[in-house]
Amino acid sequence: MTNSLRFAPIAADLPPTVPFTGPETLARRSGQPILARLGANENGFGPSPRAIEALAAAASEIWQYGDPDAHDLRSALAARHGVPTDNIMLGEGIDALLGLTVRLFMAPGEAVVTSEGAYPTFNYHVAGFGGALHKVPYRDDAEDPEALLARAGEIGARLIYLANPDNPMGSWLPREQIEAMLDRLPSGALLLLDEAYADFLPPEALPRIDAEDPRVLRFRTFSKAYGMAGARIGYVIGAAAAVAGYERIRNHFGLNRIAQAGALAALGDQAWLAEILARVAASRARIAAIGHASGLQALPSAANFVALDCGGDGARARRVLEGLAQRGVFVRMPGVAPLDRCIRISTGPEAAMDLLADALPGAVASA
Amino acid sequence: MTNSLRFAPIAADLPPTVPFTGPETLARRSGQPILARLGANENGFGPSPRAIEALAAAASEIWQYGDPDAHDLRSALAARHGVPTDNIMLGEGIDALLGLTVRLFMAPGEAVVTSEGAYPTFNYHVAGFGGALHKVPYRDDAEDPEALLARAGEIGARLIYLANPDNPMGSWLPREQIEAMLDRLPSGALLLLDEAYADFLPPEALPRIDAEDPRVLRFRTFSKAYGMAGARIGYVIGAAAAVAGYERIRNHFGLNRIAQAGALAALGDQAWLAEILARVAASRARIAAIGHASGLQALPSAANFVALDCGGDGARARRVLEGLAQRGVFVRMPGVAPLDRCIRISTGPEAAMDLLADALPGAVASA
Structure with missing residues (x-):
């Protein structure tokens, strides 16, 4: 770092890490395209x-x-x-x-x-x-x-x-x-x-x-x-x-x-919002059922995602997440114990849920 | 300001002023709709x-x-x-x-x-x-x-x-x-x-x-x-x-x-960019001609706007600007002397130039 490019004191002490790596970057790094984008709590049902x-x-x-x-x-x-x-x-x-x-x-x-x-x-x-x-x-x-x-x-x-x-x-x-x-x-x-x-x-x-x-x-x-x-x-x-x-x-x-x-x-389209809330609720139930079928417990959720307890420590949940990623299903997980026993799956359309249902058993088995 | 809402020291010392008031806000305040939007150096020819x-x-x-x-x-x-x-x-x-x-x-x-x-x-x-x-x-x-x-x-x-x-x-x-x-x-x-x-x-x-x-x-x-x-x-x-x-x-x-x-x-559309550069150059010439017809001198410009010297001080240029605003032509002007003898007019399509040509003589006359 030259004299001209020295950072101001607060910035100089900051780590070069970023809070979240984007899914596009993860896919480019791994070479595995994302087939089900369920990791950023986006609303896959789309806007009005x-x-x-x-x-x-x-x-x-x-x-x-x-x-x-x-x-x-x-x-x-x-x-x-x-x-x-x-x-x-x-x-x-x-x-x-x-x-x-x-x-x-x-x-x-x-x-x-x-x-x-x-x-x-x-x-x-x-x-x-x-x-x-x-x-x-x-x-x-x-x-x-x-x-x-x-x-x-x-x-x-x-x-x-x-x-x-x-x-x-x-x-x-x-x-x-x-x-x-x-x-x-x-x-x-x-x-x-x-x-x-x-x-x-x-x-x-x-x-x-x-x-x-x-x-x-x-x-x-x-x-x-x-x-x-x-x-x-x-x-x-x-x-x-x-x-x-x-x-x-x-x-x-x-x-x-x-x-x-x-x-x-x-x-201005509050009717659409009401429809979204119903679809999100149904999708939460579907995620819980998909998790249950693989022995994972869904935590109650009031949001457009569900935390699935992988029944172990952070390393186990990380393996499940990586197994999903290898199968094209992008999800994220909490960063610290004890929350990191879970993976966090966003709600989404049936096609994405089907991909999750296909991928989760293998991801859990290999974890 | 309550205790909870006290600002941090640097922010507390800042003025509540903003660098630019938006044209929409100016129009709402004056009640005069903007007919020719030539004040923000936007590109009225539009993108590719x-x-x-x-x-x-x-x-x-x-x-x-x-x-x-x-x-x-x-x-x-x-x-x-x-x-x-x-x-x-x-x-x-x-x-x-x-x-x-x-x-x-x-x-x-x-x-x-x-x-x-x-x-x-x-x-x-x-x-x-x-x-x-x-x-x-x-x-x-x-x-x-x-x-x-x-x-x-x-x-x-x-x-x-x-x-x-x-x-x-x-x-x-x-x-x-x-x-x-x-x-x-x-x-x-x-x-x-x-x-x-x-x-x-x-x-x-x-x-x-x-x-x-x-x-x-x-x-x-x-x-x-x-x-x-x-x-x-x-x-x-x-x-x-x-x-x-x-x-x-x-x-x-x-x-x-x-x-x-x-x-x-x-x-990816560099042909469009070339076309824009030609149109901007033509519009600069048109602004200079419109100014000249009202006795205002155009400064040479390498950008998508032209500064027109109103031939007096900042107060005179301000009156020309206000005269244009009253006629629905939005332009801006430099903030300090001696630059503020000018008004700054963005290039734009012929329709906007026509409005400028119609409005400027009256604005100058009333200044």
């Missing part, structure tokens, strides 16, 4: 046909930058959630918004709490901005508010990360438990509530939180239930003062123009 | 029809995340530039890449040099990561390498920003001047060479720089000549060690999937 139409119709507008205020989409989201537009901030997926959030609210050296095995990309951003990351264990395969609060109090945490429903286990918390957690946040702590999978829960199961509540920011996305992972549209619901803060640091013209049009159309 | 077809064809794949390594597009760019793929880093437009670059290479408090009136979004990122921004004046409506080098030496600049061709004036530097500049960079300085508009110059007019040269990073985009501003695809050409550095901090899944497909198709 109206969204696909809107994307195609907007293609000829690609010469124009997108509206940096995303006025139409933001207004529609505000109406959908029953909040003022000042409480909605759009961004290039939850990943980008988590990065901005860490940068906006956490000074280098400040403490942050998450769960051991929870979303790696959040940890990546905390490290990337020089935070001190602390982890507490899951409890019964769910994130543990008591442990998060206790650790946050001990270390004076600036940020607390909680996903509900949880990824990678699919567990979820009663809404009362999250609401009660807010009342017990240590002074100066801000809860980042990742609700990427919240659309898969019935609305009445979600916590009631005033959009102006200064103790929490909620993260939502079009990547999961709305089936538009490739569009890169996520949003924050939070206090207007927080939303205004993002204006100081965000990439204002970062939202793809035609993705905005597609997301608006997707949001 | 093949790119539009590729976008539409890929719409049904939107349920999948984009390839985080953008393997196909990156490989095609590497081939086009005759460099290894390790020298190419893709990102969500040059704006996002400038932000990552500042974060990767500049520590808070370090000094940065740019030109007074040059790209505001770069300044936004320097401020956003706590840098100390220094500015030198333009010389004869062009960025001034001598002044940039001299100031960089005085203050021990970490980064030097130079755009070639320049925005907002449209001027350009002989390639030898930029090549010579590299040899005279102060120790420890890194040149950020913004070549967003370089596709409008003949290749032989661009500096010859080895991709592994550790003294410079070059920024390119699909937003201008390739007509895909709404896609958000930019890239850096630079040393492999620098490119690897971005992996530590970038938003790996940030690139829209169908935008990648569109950009790949656009890159």
Whole structure:
């Protein structure tokens, strides 16, 4: 590294590792094409046909930058959630918004709490901005508010990360438990509530939180239930003062123009969303049955994926995952014990489920 | 601002202003619809029809995340530039890449040099990561390498920003001047060479720089000549060690999937690009003629826009700009004297030029 290319201090100390290697890269490395893409919790049922139409119709507008205020989409989201537009901030997926959030609210050296095995990309951003990351264990395969609060109090945490429903286990918390957690946040702590999978829960199961509540920011996305992972549209619901803060640091013209049009159309087709929820539920049951047939136990899930307990340690689950990969079935698995006794399989269309059903017995047998 | 929502120190000191207000927002505020969109240096001639077809064809794949390594597009760019793929880093437009670059290479408090009136979004990122921004004046409506080098030496600049061709004036530097500049960079300085508009110059007019040269990073985009501003695809050409550095901090899944497909198709249609260059050149001449008819002098331009000297101070140019806006013609203007005697008009199709020709005499008369 020459003098001109020396990295800034925080960046210089970061590892060159990335949170997730893409499935395309995995397939290129192994030479095994992916036949069933069930590893990224994408929605293989796809978005509303109206969204696909809107994307195609907007293609000829690609010469124009997108509206940096995303006025139409933001207004529609505000109406959908029953909040003022000042409480909605759009961004290039939850990943980008988590990065901005860490940068906006956490000074280098400040403490942050998450769960051991929870979303790696959040940890990546905390490290990337020089935070001190602390982890507490899951409890019964769910994130543990008591442990998060206790650790946050001990270390004076600036940020607390909680996903509900949880990824990678699919567990979820009663809404009362999250609401009660807010009342017990240590002074100066801000809860980042990742609700990427919240659309898969019935609305009445979600916590009631005033959009102006200064103790929490909620993260939502079009990547999961709305089936538009490739569009890169996520949003924050939070206090207007927080939303205004993002204006100081965000990439204002970062939202793809035609993705905005597609997301608006997707949001307008709630009948399709209801259909997706039914298909996802059926697919979860099918994954559980496929696992059961090979002696693997499905964990309960409120998301568009199922964790299958492979009945051993992380090494065994890794062998099952690799056996699936060799058969063209792409899945992922949790990174740490004891969660890593499981593999995590996304729901998807019957053709993908059939491939999984064909591949799993051999993968388990060879594990 | 409550305790939970307090901003981190650098963010807390930032102004709530944004570099550019979008044309959609301007139109909503004024109530005057935009009839001729000539203010953002977009390419109103549009991208290759093949790119539009590729976008539409890929719409049904939107349920999948984009390839985080953008393997196909990156490989095609590497081939086009005759460099290894390790020298190419893709990102969500040059704006996002400038932000990552500042974060990767500049520590808070370090000094940065740019030109007074040059790209505001770069300044936004320097401020956003706590840098100390220094500015030198333009010389004869062009960025001034001598002044940039001299100031960089005085203050021990970490980064030097130079755009070639320049925005907002449209001027350009002989390639030898930029090549010579590299040899005279102060120790420890890194040149950020913004070549967003370089596709409008003949290749032989661009500096010859080895991709592994550790003294410079070059920024390119699909937003201008390739007509895909709404896609958000930019890239850096630079040393492999620098490119690897971005992996530590970038938003790996940030690139829209169908935008990648569109950009790949656009890159493959070099005949279209040649046609665009001809149309842009003709449109520049038309803008100059329209200006001349109203007594405004066109500055020479190597980009897809023309600066028209309104023959007075910034206040007069502002009145001309506002007169155009009232007539539905959206243009922008430089932010500081003496550049702000001009308005900056993007090239575009004949219909937009006709609207400009209709509107300018009245706008000048009322100024």
